[in-house]
Amino acid sequence: xxxxxxxxxxxxxxxxxxxxxRVKFIVxxxxxxxxxxxxxxxxxxxxCYAVGPFTVLVIGRVPLRFTFKHILLVSPFVMVLAxxxxxxxxxxxxxxxxxFVGQSTAGWMRCFTILGKFVVxxxxxxxxxxxxRFNTLLAGLKRIGAPKILIIQLGFxxxxxxxxxxxxxxxxxxxxxxxxxYLGLKTELxxxxxxxxxxxxxxxxxxxxxxxxxxxxxxxxxxxxLSTLKIRGTDYIFLFxxxxxxxGLYFFVQPVLR
Amino acid sequence: xxxxxxxxDFSYKYPDGTAALAEINLEIQYGEKVALIxxxxxxxxxxxxxxxxFVRGSGSVIIAGLQVGRESMAKIxxxxxxxxxxxxxxxxxxxxxxxxxxxxxxxxxxAERVKxxxxxxxxxxxxxxxxxxxxxxxxxxxxxxxxxxxxxxxSPEIITLDEPDGSLDPKNRKNxxxxxxxxxxxxxxxxxxxxxxxxxxxxxxxxxxxxIVADGSSERVMSNLKLMTEHDLEVxxxxx
Numbered sequence: 300x301x302x303x304x305x306x307x308x309x310x311x312x313x314x315x316x317x318x319x320x321r322v323k324f325i326v327x328x329x330x331x332x333x334x335x336x337x338x339x340x341x342x343x344x345x346x347c348y349a350v351g352p353f354t355v356l357v358i359g360r361v362p363l364r365f366t367f368k369h370i371l372l373v374s375p376f377v378m379v380l381a382x383x384x385x386x387x388x389x390x391x392x393x394x395x396x397x398x399f400v401g402q403s404t405a406g407w408m409r410c411f412t413i414l415g416k417f418v419v420x421x422x423x424x425x426x427x428x429x430x431x432r433f434n435t436l437l438a439g440l441k442r443i444g445a446p447k448i449l450i451i452q453l454g455f456x457x458x459x460x461x462x463x464x465x466x467x468x469x470x471x472x473x474x475x476x477x478x479x480x481y482l483g484l485k486t487e488l489x490x491x492x493x494x495x496x497x498x499x500x501x502x503x504x505x506x507x508x509x510x511x512x513x514x515x516x517x518x519x520x521x522x523x524x525l526s527t528l529k530i531r532g533t534d535y536i537f538l539f540x541x542x543x544x545x546x547g548l549y550f551f552v553q554p555v556l557r
Numbered sequence: 558x559x560x561x562x563x564x565x566d567f568s569y570k571y572p573d574g575t576a577a578l579a580e581i582n583l584e585i586q587y588g589e590k591v592a593l594i595x596x597x598x599x600x601x602x603x604x605x606x607x608x609x610x611f612v613r614g615s616g617s618v619i620i621a622g623l624q625v626g627r628e629s630m631a632k633i634x635x636x637x638x639x640x641x642x643x644x645x646x647x648x649x650x651x652x653x654x655x656x657x658x659x660x661x662x663x664x665x666x667x668a669e670r671v672k673x674x675x676x677x678x679x680x681x682x683x684x685x686x687x688x689x690x691x692x693x694x695x696x697x698x699x700x701x702x703x704x705x706x707x708x709x710x711x712s713p714e715i716i717t718l719d720e721p722d723g724s725l726d727p728k729n730r731k732n733x734x735x736x737x738x739x740x741x742x743x744x745x746x747x748x749x750x751x752x753x754x755x756x757x758x759x760x761x762x763x764x765x766x767x768x769i770v771a772d773g774s775s776e777r778v779m780s781n782l783k784l785m786t787e788h789d790l791e792v793x794x795x796x797x
Binding site: 432433455457462508509512516517519 | 606609611631634635638639641643645646647648649650651652654655658659660662663664668671672689691692693707708711
């Protein structure tokens, strides 16, 4: 396999990596909820909120280039959503950024808020998955009472997404090796449909084999794993610091910046 | 030696009516290392699935003295370990440790005992330092060894392996041969690689078109040029 893994930095070791996955998950969940709930006119406060995940990424030795590359990869959908805002809301508003004051429209404000919230929450999410091994994240989710079916599905998704990506690469390579020119939209679509069909059939076959492998080892519908999670002093310190940061900004800094 | 596997007049048809296995009669004693050989589509993999109770047809399949059936399956699955052809199907957990622990946990062993089983299985296949790795971070040879470890951790008396040497380079194949020869369990290995079968197994069962056409010592069956050629197989180098 030659593709990069989203969690490739989760196997490093740092203070952040050693924090309990439940604590990190809850912090990211609250952080995301708070950032999303910020008023749509609050652009400056988003810069303050970005400091949190940015610090975690730096301490966790996750390269920022890797982080922003992955944010860009998932950004097209949000960009479409954000850049349509200026089209339908042209109400003039006055904007202030520190000493700078200017004129804009409510649509552009909303656009920047959506993009800002997206980048800040993605920073937090990447900080979580890049400093937490997926199995410990799943164990943490299980311990905090996430539905069993969700844990199983996430586990399979993580395990087989790479196998699926590999299969797609192989199919595309096989196609490229026998394609010498553009065959016209209709034929190209037909080929794409056949490739998707082949992928689908192979996925079903794999699912049947995995089912056999699971039942052969006594699987009865209960997902059993050995969990070694334990909350320690550093976890409480992290939780307290994160709460102080998130709610401090929300209750004390945001009203000033509004 | 007593019978680990006993199959009497077993036949199975695919849902479309095609005969996959016909009148299979086979006895395998405890401790035997048996290779199922034959061309593609001979029914080797289906026979392995029948042994593990995943394929039900007419006739009897008796594993460790227990007739394969709905009631006996839980007990039978602690006796027979089933290693599939593609290690990616066998390794479905996020880490190797979780995968190797999956069987023992389902057997109801306590946490400390599970850890001992996992450590022992990983040590047997030479992956003792790899427990926290995700399966997609392992090489093809490591994945194959890991797939076997998922079975060994359950300490079954019988292990079935479907094409275990597939896509392995010579070094990894040599390691696998060493590992399989060193195992004390009853092994049933389906393979199309005649050299591999001749090296690992002392007994060979030749299948074609869903039937057993020859059964005997590796040397007797595999050195028979006429028999091997008739069934689109080749004589391994050591018997040539």
